[in-house]
Each structure stands twice: as C-alpha cells, then as structure tokens.
Amino acid sequence: xxxxxxxxxxxxxxxxxxxxxxxxxxxxxxxxxxxxxxxxxxxxxxxxxxxxxxxxxxxxxxxxxxxxxxxxxxxxxxxxxxxxxxxxxxxxxxxxxxxxxxxxxxxxxxxxxxxxxxxxxxxxxxxxxxxxxxxxxxxxxxxxxxxxxxxxxxxxxxxxxxxxxxxxxxxxxxxxxxxxxxxxxxxxxxxxxxxxxxxxxxxxxxxxxxxxxxxxxxxxxxxxxxxxxxxxxxxxxxxxxxxxxxxxxxxxxxxxxxxxxxxxxxxxxxxxxxxxxxxxxxxxxxxxxxxxxxxxxxxxxxxxxxxxxxxxxxxxxxxxxxxxxxxxxxxxxxxxxxxxxxxxxxxxxxxxxxxxxxxxxxxxxxxxxxxxxxxxxxxxxxxxxxxxxxxxxxxxxxxxxxxxxxxxxxxxxxxxxxxxxxxxxxxxxxxxxxxxxxxxxxxxxxxxxxxxxxxxxxxxxxxxxxxxxxxxxxxxxxxxxxxxxxxxxxxxxxxx
Amino acid sequence: xxxxxxxxxxxxxxxxxxxxxxxxxxxxxxxxxxxxxxxxxxxxxxxxxxxxxxxxxxxxxxxxxxxxxxxxxxxxxxxxxxxxxxxxxxxxxxxxxxxxxxxxxxxxxxxxxxxxxxxxxxxxxxxxxxxxxxxxxxxxxxxxxxxxxxxxxxxxxxxxxxxxxxxxxxxxxxxxxxxxxxxxxxxxxxxxxxxxxxxxxxxxxxxxxxxxxxxxxxxxxxxxxxxxxxxxxxxxxxxxxxxxxxxxxxxxxxxxxxxxxxxxxxxxxxxxxxxxxxxxxxxxxxxxxxxxxxxxxxxxxxxxxxxxxxxxxxxxxxxxxxxxxxxxxxxxxxxxxxxxxxxxxxxxxxxxxxxxxxxxxxxxxxxxxxxxxxxxxxxxxxxxxxxxxxxxxxxxxxxxxxxxxxxxxxxxxxxxxxxxxxxxxxxxxxxxxxxxxxxxxxxxxxxxxxxxxxxxxxxxxxxxxxxxxxxxxxxxxxxxxxxxxxxxxxxxxxxx
Numbered sequence: 001x002x003x004x005x006x007x008x009x010x011x012x013x014x015x016x017x018x019x020x021x022x023x024x025x026x027x028x029x030x031x032x033x034x035x036x037x038x039x040x041x042x043x044x045x046x047x048x049x050x051x052x053x054x055x056x057x058x059x060x061x062x063x064x065x066x067x068x069x070x071x072x073x074x075x076x077x078x079x080x081x082x083x084x085x086x087x088x089x090x091x092x093x094x095x096x097x098x099x100x101x102x103x104x105x106x107x108x109x110x111x112x113x114x115x116x117x118x119x120x121x122x123x124x125x126x127x128x129x130x131x132x133x134x135x136x137x138x139x140x141x142x143x144x145x146x147x148x149x150x151x152x153x154x155x156x157x158x159x160x161x162x163x164x165x166x167x168x169x170x171x172x173x174x175x176x177x178x179x180x181x182x183x184x185x186x187x188x189x190x191x192x193x194x195x196x197x198x199x200x201x202x203x204x205x206x207x208x209x210x211x212x213x214x215x216x217x218x219x220x221x222x223x224x225x226x227x228x229x230x231x232x233x234x235x236x237x238x239x240x241x242x243x244x245x246x247x248x249x250x251x252x253x254x255x256x257x258x259x260x261x262x263x264x265x266x267x268x269x270x271x272x273x274x275x276x277x278x279x280x281x282x283x284x285x286x287x288x289x290x291x292x293x294x295x296x297x298x299x300x301x302x303x304x305x306x307x308x309x310x311x312x313x314x315x316x317x318x319x320x321x322x323x324x325x326x327x328x329x330x331x332x333x334x335x336x337x338x339x340x341x342x343x344x345x346x347x348x349x350x351x352x353x354x355x356x357x358x359x360x361x362x363x364x365x366x367x368x369x370x371x372x373x374x375x376x377x378x379x380x381x382x383x384x385x386x387x388x389x390x391x392x393x394x395x396x397x398x399x400x401x402x403x404x405x406x407x408x409x410x411x412x413x414x415x416x417x418x419x420x421x422x423x424x425x426x427x428x429x430x431x432x433x434x435x436x437x438x439x440x441x442x443x444x445x446x447x448x449x450x451x452x453x454x455x456x457x458x459x460x461x462x463x464x465x466x467x468x469x470x471x472x473x474x475x476x477x478x479x480x481x482x483x484x485x486x487x488x489x490x491x492x493x494x495x496x
Numbered sequence: 497x498x499x500x501x502x503x504x505x506x507x508x509x510x511x512x513x514x515x516x517x518x519x520x521x522x523x524x525x526x527x528x529x530x531x532x533x534x535x536x537x538x539x540x541x542x543x544x545x546x547x548x549x550x551x552x553x554x555x556x557x558x559x560x561x562x563x564x565x566x567x568x569x570x571x572x573x574x575x576x577x578x579x580x581x582x583x584x585x586x587x588x589x590x591x592x593x594x595x596x597x598x599x600x601x602x603x604x605x606x607x608x609x610x611x612x613x614x615x616x617x618x619x620x621x622x623x624x625x626x627x628x629x630x631x632x633x634x635x636x637x638x639x640x641x642x643x644x645x646x647x648x649x650x651x652x653x654x655x656x657x658x659x660x661x662x663x664x665x666x667x668x669x670x671x672x673x674x675x676x677x678x679x680x681x682x683x684x685x686x687x688x689x690x691x692x693x694x695x696x697x698x699x700x701x702x703x704x705x706x707x708x709x710x711x712x713x714x715x716x717x718x719x720x721x722x723x724x725x726x727x728x729x730x731x732x733x734x735x736x737x738x739x740x741x742x743x744x745x746x747x748x749x750x751x752x753x754x755x756x757x758x759x760x761x762x763x764x765x766x767x768x769x770x771x772x773x774x775x776x777x778x779x780x781x782x783x784x785x786x787x788x789x790x791x792x793x794x795x796x797x798x799x800x801x802x803x804x805x806x807x808x809x810x811x812x813x814x815x816x817x818x819x820x821x822x823x824x825x826x827x828x829x830x831x832x833x834x835x836x837x838x839x840x841x842x843x844x845x846x847x848x849x850x851x852x853x854x855x856x857x858x859x860x861x862x863x864x865x866x867x868x869x870x871x872x873x874x875x876x877x878x879x880x881x882x883x884x885x886x887x888x889x890x891x892x893x894x895x896x897x898x899x900x901x902x903x904x905x906x907x908x909x910x911x912x913x914x915x916x917x918x919x920x921x922x923x924x925x926x927x928x929x930x931x932x933x934x935x936x937x938x939x940x941x942x943x944x945x946x947x948x949x950x951x952x953x954x955x956x957x958x959x960x961x962x963x964x965x966x967x968x969x970x971x972x973x974x975x976x977x978x979x980x981x982x983x984x985x986x987x988x989x990x991x992x
Contacts, residue, residue: 032924058817066808066822066855073818078576104818170783287666312562321554322569322600326562333829359562428528 001197002152002190007211008221016216023223027063030230035068037234038097040144040339043226046108047151048189049179050161051212056151057102059219060226069100077110083293083351085397086110086128087135091346094139096338107132108148108200112192113178116185127396129199134389140204141241141382142340145233148205149222150197151212155186240378246454248388251461253452256445261409265469278478279318285485285496286319286355292492293352295399296485299361302406304434305416307470311406312357314474315481324355329364341365341375341383342390352398361403362387366451371443384454391460400488401460402481405452406467410441497693498648498686503707504717512712519719523559526726531564533730534593536640536835539722542604543647544685545675546657547708552647553598555715556722565596573606579789579847581893582606582624583631587842590635592834603628604644604696608688609674612681623892625695630885636700637737637878638836641729644701645718646693647708651682736874742950744884747957749948752941757905761965774974775814781981781992782815782851788988789848791895792981795857798902800930801912803966807902808853810970811977820851825860837861837871837879838886848894857899858883862947867939880950887956896984897956898977901948902963906937 011019034041043060045053054073061069072093081089087107095101111128114120120128139146153161162183165171182189201207208225212218266274289296298315300308316326327348336344342362350356365387370380394401408416417438420430437444456462463480467473486496507515530537539556541549550569557565568589577585583603591597607624610616616624635642649657658679661667678685697703704721708714762770785792794811796804812822823844832840838858846852861883866876890897904912913934916926933940952958959976963969982992 029921032921035924054816054818058813058815061817062809062813065805066812066853067805067824070821071817078574080574080576102817170780173787284666291669309561309563313558316562317554317558320550321557321567321598322550325566328563333831335829357562425525425528428531 001201001207001209002150002194005152005209007152007213010211010214010217011220016220019224020216020220023220023227024063026227027060027223030227031064031068033234034100034230035098037237038338039230039233040095040097041100041147041230041233042094042103042139042144043100043147043149044103044106044108045149045151046105047149047210047212048153048158049176049182050158050165051151051153052215052218053104053151055215056149056210056212056218056222057104060222061100061102063223064100068098069102070095071102071104073104074106074109080351083353084349085393087131087393088346088349090135091340091343094144094339094343096335097143098338107135108150108193108196112189112196115192115196116189129196131393131396132200133202134393136200136202136205138342138386138389139340141386142379143239144340145229146205147226147229148200148207149225150193150207150209151218152209153212155183157213158183158186240376241382243378243381244385246385246388248392249458250453251456251458253456253462254464255449256407256452259407259464259466261407261412261466261468264466264472266472266475268471271471271475274475275314275478278475278482279314282315282318282478282482282485283320285482285489286323288489288494289355289400289485290320290323290353292489292494293398294485294488294492295350295352295394295397296355296402296488297350297358297394297399298355298402298404298481299358299363300404300406301361301363301367302404302465302467303408303413304437305413305420305429306406306408307467307473308359308406310470311404311465311467311474311477312359315477316357318478319355323353324357325350326357326359329358329360341369341379342386345390349394362390363451363455366455367444367447370447371440384451387455388457388460391455391457395459398488400484402484403460403462404465404477404480405448405462406465406473408467410438412468413438497697497703497705498646498690501648501705503648503709506707506710506713507716512716515720516712516716519716519723520559522723523556523719526723527560527564529730530596530726531594533733534834535726535729536591536593537596537643537726537729538590538599538635538640539596539643539645540599540602540604541645541647542601543645543706543708544649544654545672545678546654546661547647547649548711548714549600549647551711552645552706552708552714552718553600556718557596557598559719560596564594565598566591567598567600569600570602570605576847579849580845581889583627583889584842584845586631587836587839590640590835590839592831593639594834603631604646604689604692608685608692611688611692612685625692627889627892628696629698630889632696632698632701634838634882634885635836637882638875639735640836641725642701643722643725644696644703645721646689646703646705647714648705649708651679653709654679654682736872737878739874739877740881742881742884744888745954746949747952747954749952749958750960751945752903752948752960755903755960755962757903757908757962757964760962760968762968762971764967767967767971770971771810771974774971774978775810778811778814778974778978778981779816781978781985782819784985784990785851785896785981786816786819786849788985788990789894790981790984790988791846791848791890791893792851792898792984793846793854793890793895794851794898794900794977795854795859796900796902797857797859797863798900798961798963799904799909800933801909801916801925802902802904803963803969804855804902806966807900807961807963807970807973808855811973812853814974815851819849820853821846822853822855825854825856837865837875838882841886845890858886859947859951863940863943866943867936880947883951884953884956887951887953891955894984896980898980899956899958900961900973900976901944901958902961902969904963906934908964909934 045057047053057071090107093101136146162175165175197207210218210221302308345362365383366380369375391401417430420426452462465473465476489496541553543549553567586603589597632642658671661671693703706714706717798804841858861879862876865871887897913926916922948958961969961972985992
C-alpha cells in the first residue's frame with residue numbers, strides 16, 4: 001500500500017481551486033440527502049504525525065451543518081477505557097443514521113502504537129486484525145458508510161512541518177513526544193503502517209491514501225473521495241448484505257419441544273440449604289474475579305413469566321453491589337434505534353472485574369424484532385453471525401459469557417399469567433402485550449429453536465434452565481455461573 | 497451532628513427480626529407505587545471506612561426489582577472527570593423518574609477528602625458547600641427524593657472490622673490505605689465530617705445518621721427511614737416548590753421591542769476582511785485556552801430563521817475541530833425527559849480547555865416548555881433561578897459562559913420563511929412547527945423579555961445579536977467571543 005504507492009497528479013492551481021469550490025458546494029448539497037436517506041457516515045482519519053488530520057477535518061466540516069456531524073478526537077485510552085474491550089471506545093462513537101462522525105485517528109493508530117511498542121505481535125496481532133475487520137464489516141453490512149483516509153507525507157515534509165510548529169511557542173505543544181519518535185523511526189513506522197493498511201483493506205471499507213503534502217490538494221482529494229462514496233452509498237438503499245457462512249464451532253442444542261421439564265424440581269428444604277452454600281461460594285468468587293480483572297457477562301432470555309426476574313435476583317443477591325449491574329433491556333430509545341443494533345449493548349459492557357447481567361439481550365433481534373418485522377429479513381438472518389462475532393470479541397477480551405434460556409411450557413405460562421392477573425400485587429407484571437405474544441407461541445418457538453442452534457458456540461453456549469419449578473432453575477443457574485467463573489479463574493492461573 | 501449524637505436504642509433480637517421482615521416486605525410493595533408515582537429516589541451512603549456502606553446497599557436492593565434501581569460506586573475521580581465541574585459525575589448518576597440510584601459514597605466523601613488533604617479550605621470550601629446545597633435543593637425542588645445516610649461506627653468498632661478484613665487474604669484488599677489513614681486520624685476526620693454534616697443538613701434533604709455498629713440493626717434503620725421518606729414523598733404530588741428570591745447581581749436588559757435593528761449592517765467587503773482577522777484571532781485564542789485548561793460555553797437562542805446556524809458556523813469555523821463540539825438541542829428523548837431538565841446539559845458539558853456550543857439551550861424551559869405547557873407553572877417560574885445557579889456553577893468552575901440571543905423582527909422572519917419555502921434546497925429548514933410558533937410571536941416575545949431580565953447575570957449576561965444583516969451579527973458575535981475569552985485568559989494571569 002504505502003510502499004508501491006504512486007501519488008495522484010496534483011492539478012494546476014486554477015483547476016484545483018475550481019474543483020475545490022465544486023466539491024465544497026456538492027458536499028453542502030449532499031448533507032440533506034444523507035439525512036433523508038438516513039445514511040450514517042463514519043470517517044476515519046489516520047496518518048503521519050503533522051500530516052494535517054485535524055486541519056483536514058476542520059475543512060470538511062465547514063461544509064456541513066453542525067447538527068449533522070460530530071468530531072471525536074481519540075487520544076490515548078483512559079484507565080477506564082483500558083478496562084473495556086479494545087473496540088469499546090470506538091463503537092461508542094459510531095454516528096446515528098443521517099449523521100457523520102469524524103474520528104481524528106482511531107483503531108489503526110492505537111493498534112500500530114501497540115505494535116511499535118512491542119506490546120502486540122504474533123497471534124494477538126492477528127486476533128486484533130480479525131476483530132477490526134469484523135467491526136468494519138459489521139458496520140457496512142448494517143448500512144454504514146465507513147471511509148478510511150490515511151494522510152501520507154514524506155519524511156522530509158514531516159521534518160519541515162514539525163520544525164515550523166516547534167519554532168512557534170504557541171504551537172510547539174502540538175508536536176508530541178510520539179511525533180518526534182515517529183519521525184526518528186520513519187522507516188520502521190512506515191513498515192508497520194503498510195502492513196496494517198494491507199491487512200485491513202477490506203472491500204466494503206477500503207483505504208484511501210491521501211497525498212497530504214499540500215493542504216488544499218489534500219482537502220480536494222478527501223472531499224472528492226467522500227462525495228463519490230456518499231453518492232454510491234445512497235444508491236445502495238434496499239441492499240442486502242451477503243449472509244456469511246458460519247465459521248464458529250457450535251454446540252448441538254435440543255429443540256425446545258424435546259427439553260424434558262418433568263421431574264426438574266427440588267424440595268424447599270434442599271433449595272434453602274443449596275442456595276445458601278452456592279450464594280456464599282459465588283460471593284467469594286466475585287471477590288476473586290474482581291482482583292483478577294475478569295469481566296463476566298450473564299444474559300437472560302426466556303418465555304414471559306418463566307421466572308427470569310427471580311432467577312437474576314438470586315445471582316445478584318450473592319454479589320457485592322459495587323461490582324455488578326443489571327441491565328433491563330426494553331424497546332430501544334430513538335438514539336439507540338438510530339445506530340447499529342449492538343451499540344446499546346457495547347456501551348453497556350462492564351469494566352473488567354465487574355459483572356453485567358442482561359435481562360433480555362441482543363437476541364431480541366432474532367426473536368421480537370424478527371417476528372414483529374422491526375428489522376428486515378436480511379437484518380435478522382445476518383444477526384446470528386454478528387452476535388456470534390460479538391460474543392467472540394467478548395471472550396477474546398477475557399470475559400466469561402453465560403447465556404441462559406429460561407424455559408417453561410405453555411400451560412405453566414397460562415397458570416402464571418392467570419395468577420398475576422388475579423393478584424393485585426402482581427398485576428404490574430402482566431400486560432396486554434404478554435397475552436399477544438402468547439398467541440404467537442409457536443412462531444416464537446420456531447425462532448428460538450433456530451437461535452439456539454445457530455448461536456450456541458463452544459465459547460458462549462446457551463444453557464437451558466428448566467423453570468417449571470423456579471427453585472430448580474435458580475439452583476441450576478447458580479451452579480453454572482459458579483462453574484464458568486471457576487473456569488475463568490483457572491484460565492488466569494488461579495487455584496479454585 | 498456527630499458530636500452530640502445519641503445512638504437510637506437497638507431493639508431486642510425478636511423485635512428486630514420482626515421489624516426487619518415487615519420493612520423488607522413494605523419496600524417490596526412500595527417499589528411499584530414509586531414507579532407509578534414517577535418518584536425518582538437518590539440514596540447516598542456516606543460514612544466511615546468499614547462501616548458497611550456496600551453491605552447496607554446490598555441488603556436494601558434485595559427487596560427491589562433490578563429494573564428499578566442502579567448502584568453507582570464512586571471511587572476517586574478519573575482524569576477526565578477532574579477536567580469537568582465537581583458535580584458533573586454525580587449529576588450524571590441521578591435516577592430516572594420511578595427509579596432508585598444508590599450511591600456508594602459521593603460528594604461528601606470527595607469533599608471531606610479534599611479538606612483532609614488540605615486542598616480545600618476557606619472560601620473554596622464555602623463555595624463547594626453552596627454548590628452542594630444548591631444541587632440537593634434543585635433535585636428536591638424538581639421532585640426528587642434525596643436520602644442521605646451517614647454510617648457511623650466508633651473507632652473501636654472500626655479497628656475490629658479492619659482487623660477481620662486484614663486477616664482474611666481474600667478480603668484484605670478491601671481495606672484501603674485511605675481507610676488506614678482515616679483510622680489513625682479518627683478524631684480529626686470526625687471533626688471534618690461533623691462540620692460537613694452540619695453545613696449540608698438542609699431541610700429538604702436532611703442527614704440521617706445510622707448507628708452502624710451492628711449490621712442487622714443498621715439495615716433496619718436504613719430501611720425504616722427509606723420507607724418513611726418514600727411514603728411522605730408520594731403524598732407530595734402536585735407540590736409546588738417555593739420560588740426563591742433572586743440573589744444574583746443582574747445586568748439591565750432592554751425589551752426586545754426597544755432593540756434598534758435598523759442600521760445594524762456591514763458591507764460585504766468589510767465583512768470579509770473583518771471575518772478573516774477575527775477568525776484568525778479566535779483560532780489563536782483557542783490554542784491558548786486549551787493549554788490553560790479554560791472551558792468555554794457558548795449558547796445560542798433566537799427566533800426561527802434568525803441565522804443561528806450560520807452564526808455558529810463562523811465561530812466553529814475558526815476553531816480546531818479537536819477542541820470543540822456543537823450540541824444541537826432538540827426535543828428531549830425519553831431517558832432525558834425522565835430526569836431533571838438540566839441533566840442533558842450537565843452531561844454535555846465540555847472538558848476544561850474545550851469549547852461547547854449549544855444550538856438552543858436550557859432556556860427552552862422558559863420559552864417553548866412554558867408556552868406549550870410541557871412543564872408546570874411552578875417549574876418554569878423556578879427555572880430562572882435554577883439556570884442562574886447552573887451558570888454560576890459553570891463560572892465558579894472557571895468557565896467562560898457566553899449567551900447569545902439572535903434577534904430579528906417579524907417581517908424579516910416572514911421574508912426568510914417565504915424564501916425557504918420557495919427554495920428547494922432550503923425547504924428542509926422550514927417546518928409547519930415554525931409557522932405555528934410564528935403565530936405565537938407575541939407570547940414568545942413576552943416570555944423572552946422576562947427571560948432576558950431575569951437571567952442576565954453579571955457573570956453570564958445575555959448578548960443580543962442584531963441579525964437582520966446576518967453578517968453584522970456574525971462579526972458582533974466573534975468580537976464578543978474573543979473579548980470574553982481574552983478576559984478568561986487574563987483571569988488566569990495570561991497576557992492578551
């Protein structure tokens with residue numbers, strides 16, 4: 001990419017200024033169409049120190065109404081960000097439909113830094129590249145336009161620019177230590193950049209290398225590339241992204257109809273004594289995973305009235321309230337609906353050492369959203385793989401991921417609905433929607449069977465909790481959580 | 497408070513356990529009523545190290561559905577938080593209507609720390625106390641229940657508990673250096689706590705000192721206090737908070753009808769040359785305030801079609817895109833509407849050294865929300881003072897606050913509306929709502945006059961930008977912004 005790169009020919013002054021005027025006006029016109037087409041545009045500026053990333057962004061946004069864009073400057077990750085998955089702080093910044101986000105350096109810069117500092121190599125580097133490629137592909141599959149610019153300047157030009165900045169006492173702070181180091185190791189850096197660019201040059205989000213030696217010329221290249229890509233992207237409405245073949249190892253799951261519910265029960269006495277022992281044990285483990293910085297993500301899906309709430313309560317009740325959070329997931333709010341559907345889960349991920357419990361999850365995509373038509377067929381069909389990728393990301397980060405399906409049969413649900421209806425204290429727990437969903441039991445069952453088959457990966461399998469006897473389900477859940485956390489601790493070299 | 501405090505009498509074991517059962521059940525019942533009454537409840541746990549704050553929270557939340565509460569553990573502020581106003585990270589955590597937030601230590605802990613470290617004293621301490629009192633009062637005035645518990649234990653009890661923790665290798669990390677220091681300086685700490693408790697014991701959010709020497713007994717006191725307060729708060733629906741007398745120095749503002757718009761114009765030529773000079777100057781100043789860590793907040797209100805957007809663009813165009821953000825303010829989203837109306841502004845405050853530009857602001861409260869009945873009369877009448885307090889907070893933090901009213905007359909608005917309607921490229925800028933608002937011009941004018949009179953404080957005065965000639969208004973805005981930033985730099989001892 002950088003090594004065999006031939007800079008495009010810079011036009012003569014007059015042509016340059018004419019084309020610049022045209023491009024600026026065109027972008028101004030386009031912004032409303034972007035809004036109407038609900039096209040989200042993520043523009044990443046990477047490149048050499050002093051290559052003019054900030055100034056290029058400044059020039060582009062002059063043609064856009066401030067309501068339609070956001071600029072995010074990604075400096076070194078904070079302590080809090082270091083305790084989240086690598087992509088967390090980038091996922092947070094993705095734009096809403098119809099808007100731009102401009103990133104002043106991003107995941108390339110952070111990755112190359114780590115490589116140059118010797119902190120990222122071999123398999124870990126490859127894992128990172130995989131994760132970046134998936135991230136970018138998921139965005140474009142979900143209708144995002146992802147534009148990646150690399151601002152390229154020669155070593156000589158960099159020297160010149162840095163000298164000018166350093167000579168100006170009001171501007172010298174802009175040359176960071178890192179910039180100086182980069183300049184001294186220009187060749188080595190170029191190699192690392194080149195490898196990275198090659199590794200992440202994916203078809204739906206290719207790299208654009210900008211000849212940034214002259215500022216107006218750089219501006220023109222950026223504007224024209226941006227405009228051309230926006231125009232193409234707007235023609236793509238109704239586009240269906242390809243459904244990728246599953247590449248994750250799967251655990252065979254039974255059909256719900258074949259899950260034996262009878263006999264899965266436990267006496268009150270046994271329940272009380274087991275509960276106490278298991279909750280104490282979980283409390284101890286919570287302490288230990290906090291110190292070992294292991295994040296834990298426990299997710300609950302299940303039939304209405306299956307007993308999710310009470311089950312969650314027994315897990316949560318064993319934990320130190322300072323170290324866990326329960327996320328009840330309801331209908332997305334407008335700013336959530338306007339983004340990639342996983343955004344509201346990415347932004348709710350726990351810090352390492354903490355436990356996040358999700359009461360309903362991203363699997364809404366292939367259940368309620370599928371059945372109620374809240375997303376397109378292509379969307380939910382693609383989602384199985386996207387969710388597997390998401391969970392792979394979490395596991396690679398070091399998380400323990402535990403997914404529960406809380407299961408009852410149709411008669412048990414009816415009995416519980418009726419009891420809720422008749423008990424004034426429990427009436428709030430039952431809504432018309434619950435009854436409507438119940439009418440679609442069979443459709444849901446088919447969707448759930450498909451979901452269980454397609455998303456029970458070896459690294460994040462589903463566990464079915466037979467919950468006709470809620471006590472049985474709670475004890476089973478506690479045991480699974482304890483076992484999985486113990487495994488997580490062992491992976492970190494702890495005795496359990 | 498602490499010095500003359502008599503612990504309440506602990507009941508006998510049997511009574512204790514009966515009352516505990518009753519209280520736990522009562523809280524469980526109450527949670528749905530809290531939801532229905534849309535009561536937001538903020539519960540702050542402060543107290544000695546090892547007094548059992550976390551464990552008390554753990555016990556209380558066992559009786560509440562996880563959908564209805566959040567626990568926030570406030571450890572030392574992060575680098576990012578240190579670059580925001582003191583209350584920023586606490587304001588962020590306030591609950592939605594119908595929900596609880598439990599804070600494991602908070603603004604008391606942080607303040608007393610600073611006092612004990614010798615970093616906060618004299619006038620600065622008093623400023624802090626003022627700001628905390630206002631914060632708590634604003635919450636309760638806006639319908640929040642704010643409960644403040646101080647978990648009290650003797651030095652002897654603290655010693656005992658710390659010894660137990662230190663002896664357990666899995667728990668010893670729970671005793672922080674700070675806890676040890678506190679124990680060694682128990683008397684001194686008690687003095688500081690006592691002063692703070694006295695200073696912040698306000699009538700709408702008094703302190704409850706909990707005898708935390710015995711865990712079940714502590715739980716009972718907390719539960720019973722919580723329940724009693726929730727029950728009282730739920731009877732207070734429709735309550736009107738008192739309208740406080742203004743205590744801030746005001747600048748006299750003209751009525752809008754008396755603002756001379758004629759002759760406020762500038763030639764194209766002069767505009768272009770001035771614009772260039774002023775934008776360059778502003779660009780330089782932006783660099784300097786970044787290095788001096790001065791936050792700048794520029795707010796825009798004005799008639800529809802007055803030219804806010806273009807004006808903002810000329811300010812923003814002069815700034816480094818990495819150091820500013822424009823916040824377009826539209827109708828609040830559900831999670832915003834469910835909180836104190838200033839919440840969505842608090843959470844959008846810039847870091848120090850950065851510029852935040854608000855395109856419409858918190859003043860919506862006394863304009864559109866007032867006129868459309870989106871809030872009660874008591875709400876908007878109280879808001880003048882609340883917004884002055886908010887801006888005082890910002891100025892005390894060190895911010896430069898600049899408020900613009902972009903002004904045109906009714907005929908100019910009609911001409912611009914008509915032009916927008918007839919120009920396909922500008923049609924998106926005009927909606928039916930704009931025409932509806934125009935019909936209420938006179939009502940708006942009266943509301944705006946009242947707003948300008950009541951919220952033009954000496955520390956955050958309003959500036960009227962005469963914008964029949966938009967160029968004139970832009971130049972005027974740039975000059976004011978430059979002047980105010982220069983003043984801000986001077987206050988930090990900079991030559992300008």
